[in-house]
Amino acid sequence: MTRVHDMGGRFGDGPVEADDSVTFEKEWHKRALALTLAAGALGRWNIDSSRHARECLSPKDYSRFSYYEKWMAALADLLVDRDLVTLDELKSGHGHGVSDVANKALRAQDVAKVLASGSPYTRACDVAQQFSAGARVTTRRPAGNVLVDGGHSRLPAYAAGATGTVVICHGGYVLPDSNGHYLGDQPEPLYAVAFEAQDLWGAQANAQDEVILDIWQSYLGPAE
Incomplete structure (x- = not known):
């Protein structure tokens, strides 16, 4: 049995309504994106572990959450799991003391440069290529x-x-x-x-x- 996130090719959910003129449906979505990028820049996880965090949301939450609600719920789990935030801090909404990664904070003036540099996932590979085009x-x-x-x-x-x-x-x-x-x-x-x-x-x-x-x-x- 697959988990609820593995929805590709499923019938009954209706068409995906794409509108390229809409960047963010709601104002808080901008903050959700910014917070996710800023937290990711701390270097405590990678794109694959962040995807897995979203996949691990409970089925009930995954089904009822909107796109950016999924992002925020998974981010909260990552912050706690990677010892960046405690549960008490998360519940209170306030940090206790200065974080040991405070010096790695992504500053506004650095955002464009960081995003432009990307995170390439190409690597030199010792595994022999087994298949060719047409196989x-x-x-x-x-x-x-x-x-x-x-x-x-x-x-x-x-x-x-x-x-x-x-x-x-x-x-x-x-x-x-x-x-x-x-x-x-x-x-x-x-x-x-x-x-x-x-x-x-x-x-x-x-x-x-x-x-x-x-x-x-x-x-x-x-x-x-």
Whole structure:
């Protein structure tokens, strides 16, 4: 059984209404984004562990929270888990003393430079590339993390056990399954793999559609 966050390809939730003219639906969303970026700049977690924190929200909370409410709830958990804030401080809304990472605070004048520098996840990779463009491959099933029980993984449940075609190899990238649990980068080849929509969702999908997923090598095996 997959957790509630793994919603890709699920029917019944209606279309995603995208409006590029709207940056933030509500004013407090700006503060939620700013706080998340500022806290992340302290260097106590990474993008994969932050994603996992959101995945670990209780199913009831995950279902009822809005997008930025999920961000804030996961951030609170990360701050406590990484010993940046105590539960008492969180409940009271006030810090007790000066934090030992206060000197790492992201200042307003540095935001543009920090965001422009990014956090590249490409890495030199000692793992040999196993597949080339055009190769037929099958994803592992079940889709879960094989390093940590119940851990973070970027293989969606709807693509578990599916067969597709390698489009390109991107080179070596940090493995989320490891990085999300502070077990090191463990880089390996990352592939763009194309799947026929009907192979994922059956006859109800459009026969002309395909889905291209970025998939790490350890998620894949040769198609039989």
